[in-house]
Amino acid sequence: MKVVLQNLTKIFPGRNKKVREEVIAVNDFTFEIPDGKLIGLLGPSGCGKSTTLYMISGLQKPTAGKIFFGDDDVTELSAENRGVGLVFQNYALYPHMTVKQNILFPLQNLRGADKLSKEEMLERAENAARLVQIDTLMDRKPSELSGGQQQRVAIARALVKMPKVLLLDEPLSNLDARLRLQTREEIRRIQKETGITTIFVTHDQEEAMSISDMIVVMKEGVIQQIGRPQDVYDDPTNLFVAKFLGTPPINVFEGRVEGGRLFVGADAVLDVPGVADQAVTVGIRPEGFVPDENGPLVCALNSVEVMGRDVSVVSTHPAAQVPAIRSIINTDGGLPTGAEVRYSLKPRKVLLFSKADESRIRFEVK
């Protein structure tokens, strides 16, 4: 089932009665989510991603705009009639019911033509439990489960009624690092197996990048960029997106373009054909630095961190906006030593942004 959001807007009235200040949580959101895909809504806290999710679920009403499931306008439909499955951030498992009762609960709500027999309900509950691999825990109470297991129960409860759309609100935020890694694969697997259009909300870019078919980067209620994770990472439309994606984050410098060459500080570091002369903000991905004895970018070396596979070099540069430049290098040429380190740059990893509005300035890469 594809989901279409049309000019979706949500405005919360101001809390302060004297100053009627409205908060625009979601601003004119237009986006089509293709059928059967896993979509990550990504953004810092307060960017309106959860509000978008709750509007899709029907728990919150949009101030303006429309929501379509397939070709049906569901904007006015209340949550109970939309047929969505929703997994809450803290799972919201009913604490007084066993796992089995929790999973059965949505099925027991079905009335009329959809009403199921006891056997059918049990079978479907067991199938859902098997899908998320909790079929051995059916008689436990949620309090007797680990965080990861509770998460699975919540997903099973959302899936058991075979929703048209599955919504996950920060599904991994309550799990520890290792479990998070494992569970996100799990969510991916379950989504692939069921083919249900799934939308999940996260502030963790790594999480979104790793499992989404498509990510939507949001800031203050406005969509910044939509695309496949790798495309958004490689080709961000503005400085915000570039900064938000990637660990370690992109390194930002003050720079200027003169005669088709990019200067960082006094050094001409790269040819950037087709860019008019102007001051720019330069973003360089950590993997864009190549240690080079004759490299144009000269940085003061701070430290070298070896983290297993990666070697991360921390250095400083007077033109850098960040206090420490972090670059990830391959170690074939040995570790950098001494007081300074020189880099040449990979052109595809260097991104230019306008000083005026932080939008991307593209240049031709030879």
Add this chain to the structure above:
Amino acid sequence: MVESKHKWKAWIYLSPAIVLLLIFTVWPIINTVRMSLLEGYNSMAAVGGATYDFGFGNFKQVLEYNYFLRCLGNTMLLCVLTVPISTILALLIAVCLNAIKPLQRLLQTIFFLPYVTNSIAIGLVFAAMFNMVGSAFGGENEIIITAGIINNVIEFFGGHAINWINSGSSYAANVVVMVVYIVWNALPFKILILLGGLQSINRQYYDAARVDGTSRRRVFTRITVPLLSPMLAYVVITGFIGGFKEYSSIVGIFGEDMGPAGAPGRLNTMVGFIYDSLSTQQGRASAAALILFGIIFVVTMINLYVSKKKTHY
């Protein structure tokens, strides 16, 4: 852990409380047991040098005393009627109060007013509301002048005035008045507890239920009530304990005669019986008090046992 050489300090800090508890709680309990086991004990006579045999005569006497059994019956009846009614009503009111946004604070305050009002005063008001002036024994043609608002309302809707609490009223009518009064009096505390409980239930359970298309009824029976069960258990247990100690409400409505004119003592309760016996027959009063204690103890144990099975903590 307090080091042993400082233990005496701890005892000094505790001593005011311990002394007060010993004098006003522990000793009275011991003394009650002692008096109940001395046959026909009377404290005035005891001061005068009378001695009493040790035995269970007081208990036997109390249990064989019809008036005591009547008081016991009244107490049980009022308990069994008022605790469920007030709990269910309080639950409904609390759920409704919790569901509305405007005026919630105001209504909450109004519902709480009975709690801060003296129960004797409330009793007098209720007595006035149920009152009836005129003769119930009159012939067909005698006009009965009703004064209480309840009878006015009944007559307004074309009913016949009922003699609720005056001379010649029936036991059933008396009990109805008492139940109305006790329930009304018991509501505020229960509403307060249940409303607090409701407001502490995570909203997300309701959101989750909504997304799953749960009917309101099912949300109430399968989510609200189970999640509220600890508060419900608390309210029921304290309700029973309070119910067995019912006394001032009867005084409020019927005065110290504990019954309508012409039938004194008809609505007397166990605590009333104990008070009555206290001036002259302390032995009997002590025995009755211990029997009351035993009953409350057993009922509370049953309550706890049931609630342990049904309650989700």
